[in-house]
Amino acid sequence: MTTTLKKMGALVFASAVSFSLLSGNAMANGAIGDHVNNLHAHIGEYTEEVHWLESKFGSVVDAYEAKDKNLKTDVLMEYWEEVDFHSAIETQYVPIYATIWQGIYGVKMAIDNGKPVADVRVEQEKLNHALWQALGAVKLASQYQKKGLIDQVKTTEVEPTTGPEVIDDIKTRLDRVVAKYAEQLHEVATTLVHDTYLQRFEGVEGDLIAKDAALVEDLEKDFNVTLPQAISQDEGVDAVRHVVEAMQVKLDKARKLLVEAEKGRKDVF
């Protein structure tokens, strides 16, 4: 295993474990069934699908290069929506899921804007890279799932019950914000930010503010101004991801404070 893949493995595991706390009903696309709850049995199928996607996306770019007048770039999304691999990566490692959508729109916008084919090929290469990276992530998740280290994907709401769990859930939800933004579902992304603030962060900030008022103030601004603005100003997936990553660093600090707060609490009885 390469160093990159090892790093990714750790991320996949963390993401998958935290995702198991998240509701399955947050899925926007794809049915949740055996193909995500028994990943190992479907790795061959996913591998085929990645090859198929690579070839289909390639055929779109080839058609563009051939100046095919019948070319419609919406077909790029249709190909991606069609495969089971879609839900597998969305449930197992949503950051790469976002990157795939970013790649799809990279190719689409380059074609729609009449960019030189060399530029389109660069975007296509990024997309292909994301697909194979995603397959690696799913393979690794399948190993963990096979060993019983991650739960099956839940299809009913499971609420985090402690402060640190709430922070983990918030971080996963923010990854989903990037994913939904990358899918061009800007309203969905904005609503998810708003809901995450009201349903999650609001519940822990009371404890946090007694520990670090400046940190809470900073995150308040991120939730209510910085992130919604990054989405509404449509500055691109990288810009939104940058805001989310910065928030996640602050949330890690918040998590430590909440763990300390819990340790210092006296027993109820």
Added chain:
Amino acid sequence: MQRRTFLQGLAAATALGSLPLGVANALSPMASVSVESLPKLEGDLTLYLGRGEGGLYENVLQAIEKRNPKLNLKIRRGGSAALANTIVAEKKAGVKRADLFWAVDTGSIGMVTDAGAAKPLPTDLTTQLKEGFQYPSWSPVTGRVRTLPYNTQRVSPEQIPDSVMALADSDLKLGWAPAYSSFQSFVTAMRLLEGEKATRAWLKGVNRNAKKYAGELGVVMGVERGEVDVGFANHYYTLRLKSGKPDANVALAYTKNDAGCLVNASGIVALSDGDLPVNFIRYLLTHEVQSYLAREAYEIPLVQDVAQPEGLESLSTLTPPAMDLRNLADLRPTLNLMRDVGVL
């Protein structure tokens, strides 16, 4: 008015309004009970739990479970209003899945009691609660009071009117969170107390001069930063901010005898007959649990003889309005009104 001096006499002050007529006189308050004197809980219980303050309600539940190893407690979590709707829908369908419902707001409790799903509580339980918080079909657990946090560098207490209605006509720069459920309960109280026309005018008046925040901690922090002079928020946000930042430029003021100083409560309802659900409620009303929630969440204990949250001093001037808190369930006309005037 000073921050630390508002809760003295809370029990007496709240008594007048929120107690159903006739019940108050029939019940005489008794002291809080220690967990040591309670019976062990044995058997199956399903609790629908509204989202609470971080993990603190969860800590209480875990402590109860630890103390009662023969209790098989199943918990369904969600928003209080959503769970109340579920209970009402289940009742209509002839299904009962929950034995208890612990909600973070009284409006959700009202939805369940109005639907006839609540079981009566014994008077020896309800009389543990302070006067004004004794109800026959549900039990408040902890309270919170509507307040006016103000920036101590920008305004003096004398500049703040003691009528919430007067704030709509003042020159003060205001901060509010109209989308926030506690604020909407407050507007519901205003609508019920002052009427729709006056509430509409108030919302329009404040909207001309108000900065909007997503939540009420945001309001309090906005006040502290000096973005606005005065805000509308529950008491505990200010206390928590002061706890983490003792020199924060924020203090609390209170209106008199109107929705601006409404005392709201979290509460619990027994949905099944028998001793087990009632005895479970007794655990939430113990001296220990009430003290824990007051200490850790700055919530106001509602049973007798339990100290207020640290940082609060009592004051007999608090005068919440006279109303049955369950009426706060009538939220839909409030939302329609707020949308109609363009604040939502």
